[in-house]
Amino acid sequence: MEIFGYSGPRFDLYRDDEGSEPLTLGDGPWEAPTATAPIDARLQIPGSKSLTNRELVLSALADAPSLLRHPLWARDTELMIEALRQLGTKIVEVPGDGRFGNDLEITPGELEGGVSIDCGLAGTVMRFVPPLASLALGPVAFDGDEAARRRPMKGTVDALKALGVEVRDDGRGGLPFSLYGTGEVTGGEVTIDAGASSQFVSGLLMAGARFENGLTLIHSGDRVPSQPHIDMTLAALRDRGVEIDDSEAGMWRVSPGSIDGCELTIEPDLSNAEPFLIAAIVAGGSVSIEDWPATTTQVGSHLEHLLPLFGAQISVADGVLTCTVERGIAEGAELPGVDLDLSEAGELAPNLAALCGLCTTTSRITGIAHLRGHETDRVAAIAAELRGIGCEVTELDDGLEIVPGPRTAHEWRSYEDHRMATSGAIVGLAIEGVTVDDIHATSKTLPQFTQLWQDMLDQGTVGDPDEGEDDGSVDLTAFSI
Known part of the structure; x- marks a missing residue:
């Protein structure tokens, strides 16, 4: 069975309630959707x-x-x-x-x-x-x-x-x-x-x-x-x-x-929730993640205090974490850069760096020297791709200095790295014409990424619209294995 271009052990995407086959993607670059309106989405993320x-x-x-x-x-x-x-x-x-x-x-x-x-x-x-x-x-x-x-x-x-x-x-x-x-x-x-x-x-x-x-x-x-x-x-x-x-x-x-x-x-993967929560900051509106644990050892829990540095409001109620902004970057919001020490949350760096590339002033991300030995040299990869969308980027001994510039379309390279691939989706929300060369890389930890991403952007109830009034949210209960 081949899913997302990966031939090997079997993993399935969710199927819709009519029993259709799991989503598959063809070869070639993936056109990252651009945000055209604020998001109002509620999602469930697979396990950690x-x-x-x-x-x-x-x-x-x-x-x-x-x-x-x-x-x-x-x-x-x-x-x-x-x-x-x-x-x-x-x-x-x-x-x-x-x-x-x-x-x-x-x-x-x-x-x-x-x-x-x-x-x-x-x-x-x-x-x-x-x-x-x-x-x-x-x-x-x-x-x-x-x-x-x-x-x-x-x-x-x-x-x-x-x-x-x-x-x-x-x-x-x-x-x-x-x-x-x-x-x-x-x-x-x-x-x-x-x-x-x-x-x-x-x-x-x-x-x-x-x-x-x-x-x-x-x-x-x-x-x-x-x-x-x-x-x-x-x-x-x-x-x-x-x-x-x-x-x-x-x-x-x-x-x-x-x-x-x-x-x-197993708790949901909070780090895999990161690009969806950041999407609210870029597109505007709100994204909610279900089953957010009250206490956890997952690195993704750092998002609760990191995302407010970019102007987001974070709330947690009844096991649901919600990220909300009044006006998104794609709507014209101008966010100043930030200084981040990610020595305890390095895996969050690629997606946060993509967000920094969409800010209006300089950002510095430090504490990530060890990312050079991950799926790829993530420090060098982030720098190269942000330069591709118009940023000036300096590699530091343990991080990056990112100076945003005029935003330009770019074919974002994934380097066989799932977090680099999702970073390309983030910048694509604000820059029309961005493509990701190998979105299949997300199959490493989140094979459902592109379907969840599109569902989030649809801003409507998934399923039969005649079943109820469209309240602008994404309801994934229509999906099951």
């Missing part, structure tokens, strides 16, 4: 990729079955599911009440090697699965997309070697590499530099409880990027009965022991 893949790994390491409700179905999670299945975990789809796909029942089994893992372009697969695979018996090979081979892996590879795991990477510190598991890891103390990715820490911590002596992990560098992602991992481990001491900065002690199976509901 970060939470889904963490809970999949912990379920595979647990001592009892788990049930994950409302998991994300996208390329990154499909790759994780396939990797864990290859290593001996039983993962079965079961009917659920979510709008975007089935639930998952996970039964852990004996971990076995003799397999090759396709990491695709998923950082969570390439950083979370090797520590787990070190507990398998036999060889396990890892590789991924061409762009994945440029992503840093040295933190994971060096840590596993220090723990006594046989890893062969020919000194690359990246994909491809292989390891040979003996069925157990002694564990103990290990020191790494996790400055390139917090995922180095998370992957090791999740497997640490299953090491014979647990794990004491020490970070040797400066500040770890994306601390909220480590906090997410710690919370998930504690919820499954794992004892962790993180009282000392830059050090984590995981006690050896079992990992509980559990039943839980």
Whole structure:
């Protein structure tokens, strides 16, 4: 099955109530819609990729079955599911009440090697699965997309070697590499530099409880990027009965022991909600996101205090977060630039940078040096594409200085990066003629992006207009798997 140009593991888009086939896109650039009126939309966003893949790994390491409700179905999670299945975990789809796909029942089994893992372009697969695979018996090979081979892996590879795991990477510190598991890891103390990715820490911590002596992990560098992602991992481990001491900065002690199976509901992906909320600032009007959690470890929660810096009003009531502006950029509103430190929210940078490119004065975004090692060099990619729409952009050591200029149409490049692709959709709201060269990149974490984007802009009830008065909102209840 091929969806959004991706041939591989299966993930479905929602279907309409008449049972039509999921939306597919053809080849060629995607014409980004331009806002012609203020938005009044209410949306539901699929599950969090970060939470889904963490809970999949912990379920595979647990001592009892788990049930994950409302998991994300996208390329990154499909790759994780396939990797864990290859290593001996039983993962079965079961009917659920979510709008975007089935639930998952996970039964852990004996971990076995003799397999090759396709990491695709998923950082969570390439950083979370090797520590787990070190507990398998036999060889396990890892590789991924061409762009994945440029992503840093040295933190994971060096840590596993220090723990006594046989890893062969020919000194690359990246994909491809292989390891040979003996069925157990002694564990103990290990020191790494996790400055390139917090995922180095998370992957090791999740497997640490299953090491014979647990794990004491020490970070040797400066500040770890994306601390909220480590906090997410710690919370998930504690919820499954794992004892962790993180009282000392830059050090984590995981006690050896079992990992509980559990039943839980995956939160919607708040970072994937970002472009839709920003759309309200660009187009004007309001966008509401359903099922917004009251408390969360997701990085996307930072939007609640970041978006008001751009003049938005944020409200949360009855589990619905709403972003509202009186007048949007596309309506002529002039927003001054901002200074943002995104050291704890780097994944929000591409979409916020796109918004900064539509402001009227200079913006500075700092704390994002680690984004150079993501799906692409996001710092360089953002700079190049903003220059394409008329901005003057200077790359800083840890960020960007963005000076808006006369807005011009441009073919926005995605660089195989889902957040770069959605950034192109954002600028297209205010600049007529913008195209995105590969909107298919959104299939990595949000295959439904283009349909949700268009539904948001339609400003009318989805479904039969005769069923009720059109109140200008988007109602996605007409859609189901």
